[in-house]
Amino acid sequence: MLLKTPGPDPILVIDDEADLRELLEISIRRMGHDVVLAGSLAEARQHLAARRYSLVLTDMRLGDGLGIDIVRQLSSAPERVPVAVITAYGSADNAVEALKAGAFDYIAKPVSLDHLRSLILNALGRQRRDSAEEGGGAAPETADRAASLLPGHSPAMHEVRRALSRLARSMAPIVISGESGSGKERAARAIHAVSTRAAHPFIAVNCGAIPETLMESEFFGYAKGAFTGADAERGGFFQAANGGTLLLDEVADLPLAMQVKLLRVLQERRVRKIGASREESVDVRVLCASHKDLSGMVASGQFRQDLFYRLNVLALRMPTLRERREDIPVLAGAILEHLAVRYGDRYPKRLSAAALQVLSDYPFPGNVRELENLLERAYAFAEGLIIEVADLGPLEAGMALSATPRPAGQPPYLPPAEALQRAAGAAPVAAAPSPSSLAAGWSAPAPAAPAAWSDPGQHGWPDPQRDARAEAAPARSGMPPEPVPQPVAPRLGELAGEPCRASFPIDLPGRLEALERDLILQALQQTGFNRTAAAPLLGLSFRQLRYRIQQLGIREGRDDPAEGTADSADGGQFAAAEGGRDA
Ligand SMILES: Nc1ncnc2c1ncn2[C@@H]1O[C@H](COP(=O)(O)OP(=O)(O)OP(=O)(O)O)[C@@H](O)[C@H]1O
Numbered sequence: 001m002l003l004k005t006p007g008p009d010p011i012l013v014i015d016d017e018a019d020l021r022e023l024l025e026i027s028i029r030r031m032g033h034d035v036v037l038a039g040s041l042a043e044a045r046q047h048l049a050a051r052r053y054s055l056v057l058t059d060m061r062l063g064d065g066l067g068i069d070i071v072r073q074l075s076s077a078p079e080r081v082p083v084a085v086i087t088a089y090g091s092a093d094n095a096v097e098a099l100k101a102g103a104f105d106y107i108a109k110p111v112s113l114d115h116l117r118s119l120i121l122n123a124l125g126r127q128r129r130d131s132a133e134e135g136g137g138a139a140p141e142t143a144d145r146a147a148s149l150l151p152g153h154s155p156a157m158h159e160v161r162r163a164l165s166r167l168a169r170s171m172a173p174i175v176i177s178g179e180s181g182s183g184k185e186r187a188a189r190a191i192h193a194v195s196t197r198a199a200h201p202f203i204a205v206n207c208g209a210i211p212e213t214l215m216e217s218e219f220f221g222y223a224k225g226a227f228t229g230a231d232a233e234r235g236g237f238f239q240a241a242n243g244g245t246l247l248l249d250e251v252a253d254l255p256l257a258m259q260v261k262l263l264r265v266l267q268e269r270r271v272r273k274i275g276a277s278r279e280e281s282v283d284v285r286v287l288c289a290s291h292k293d294l295s296g297m298v299a300s301g302q303f304r305q306d307l308f309y310r311l312n313v314l315a316l317r318m319p320t321l322r323e324r325r326e327d328i329p330v331l332a333g334a335i336l337e338h339l340a341v342r343y344g345d346r347y348p349k350r351l352s353a354a355a356l357q358v359l360s361d362y363p364f365p366g367n368v369r370e371l372e373n374l375l376e377r378a379y380a381f382a383e384g385l386i387i388e389v390a391d392l393g394p395l396e397a398g399m400a401l402s403a404t405p406r407p408a409g410q411p412p413y414l415p416p417a418e419a420l421q422r423a424a425g426a427a428p429v430a431a432a433p434s435p436s437s438l439a440a441g442w443s444a445p446a447p448a449a450p451a452a453w454s455d456p457g458q459h460g461w462p463d464p465q466r467d468a469r470a471e472a473a474p475a476r477s478g479m480p481p482e483p484v485p486q487p488v489a490p491r492l493g494e495l496a497g498e499p500c501r502a503s504f505p506i507d508l509p510g511r512l513e514a515l516e517r518d519l520i521l522q523a524l525q526q527t528g529f530n531r532t533a534a535a536p537l538l539g540l541s542f543r544q545l546r547y548r549i550q551q552l553g554i555r556e557g558r559d560d561p562a563e564g565t566a567d568s569a570d571g572g573q574f575a576a577a578e579g580g581r582d583a
Pocket residue numbers: 149150151178179180181182183184185186187249289290291331334335368369372403
């Protein structure tokens with residue numbers, strides 16, 4: 001058991017070069033911290049056995065061994081003392097090796113005082129949080145916070161949350177993999193939120209959304225007069241994320257030329273604005289997300305091996321929703337509560353037991369995003385407090401919103417007849433058994449005929465299984481026979497501002513898609529193809545609009561007269577806006 005002294009614990013510096021030891025001692029004392037020095041591994045071990053330190057800073061090569069041995073020793077000890085290494089100039093391999101062994105950060109020679117300062121601040125912030133956790137204190141950045149950001153009772157999500165608190169302690173880059181819509185960005189936000197960087201910005205950049213010619217200025221900024229139109233100096237994503245976290249979403253889309261530049265920044269932790277004479281140091285933790293197989297891309301020469309090695313220090317895989325079906329009720333509950341807030345509803349709408357069953361049986365190729373989109377539509381369609389099977393529509397609509405298009409010839413997923421039969425006799429239940437959703441005040445109303453057959457004409461979804469349901473309903477629920485379905489109200493025409501007289505049968509999904517495409521194009525034309533400006537015109541977030549644009553295959557050149565209009569400002573604003581929201 002180590003003795004704890006009152007006041008902040010000192011920092012232990014281990015280096016066999018007397019000059020560097022002295023320089024570090026002076027710099028650290030100037031920052032107001034107590035320092036203990038060791039010139040060898042043996043001396044360091046004696047110090048470590050005698051008392052506790054708030055941070056250990058060790059050189060990699062020492063006269064009697066390697067600094068990485070101290071890293072391994074400390075990272076497997078229960079005290080969780082943060083340890084950082086000092087690496088020789090340009091020795092990227094050492095840095096990666098140390099981070100993998102459990103060092104929370106590294107600093108390259110020649111030591112930059114700015115970097116030293118931020119490293120110490122991060123280490124001490126982390127230590128305070130760890131002590132609060134050890135002492136049972138209610139630190140906000142705890143596992144609870146991770147659980148609220150990434151809810152779910154499945155073993156897969158428990159594993160993600162366990163990994164998350166470990167990953168949040170380090171400064172090392174992380175590659176977050178997983179299918180589209182599985183929550184990679186959300187996981188990145190959670191890592192940031194539970195890290196000591198939480199008070200600083202979180203900037204998410206979609207690497208695929210920035211034209212190649214503008215990438216450098218978007219990432220690193222530019223000096224005044226660097227090119228025509230550069231009227232004032234501007235920082236890029238790295239400067240905006242300083243002190244915080246930068247998420248490179250869809251990192252596989254980075255062109256090779258940009259990969260080289262990014263590698264340099266990761267190694268040197270310095271950036272140079274376009275047209276600037278000086279480099280500036282940046283303190284940014286880089287996280288990456290990709291639904292593509294990066295190691296496969298390395299093998300095929302599409303992604304640089306050295307960059308992959310640098311980025312893939314730590315890894316997190318987000319499970320698909322199919323791997324954690326048991327989380328669907330909790331996720332649905334959380335999403336419905338969120339929708340209630342958005343719609344200003346006092347009580348969130350709830351899924352009927354049958355609707356929940358249908359969702360639990362659905363494969364969700366678009367993962368949580370698809371669940372979210374599906375519930376969003378269902379929430380709007382549901383007349384009462386309960387979302388019924390019919391409000392979900394044929395789940396083809398959800399598939400259209402997913403990243404994985406329905407293969408040609410494959411029919412839309414429809415709720416199985418068995419589920420529809422269950423629906424006939426089922427009482428509605430709250431979607432999520434989470435205490436918070438139940439505490440929201442909803443109490444199950446008396447069983448009623450699900451909207452699917454009480455008013456099939458109103459929900460507006462094409463319903464090939466209506467006949468099966470019509471037979472099942474009265475027999476099982478004892479309800480009077482359902483009314484004859486009425487023609488769908490011509491909402492399409494109303495939305496488009498023109499009269500619409502449908503002569504049935506119609507291809508409703510196809511018509512809705514055409515209408516959506518038309519409205520998006522109108523908004524894009526109005527804003528000169530600026531998606532950031534177009535999104536609020538459509539009542540969508542930037543990401544939702546970008547997603548719909550991708551899914552509908554809308555291309556500037558093909559679909560929009562504003563061909564050639566640069567979208568870079570758009571991408572930049574987007575990133576800045578996201579960072580702003582999360583800062
Ligand atoms: N655990 C969760 N709880 C609630 N909502 C979630 C959860 N995970 C993801 N979502 C929601 O699902 C949507 C998709 O999540 P996110 O953008 O993080 O996925 P992604 O894997 O990064 O997708 P892409 O690969 O397309 O960028 C978001 O709207 C997000 O808020």
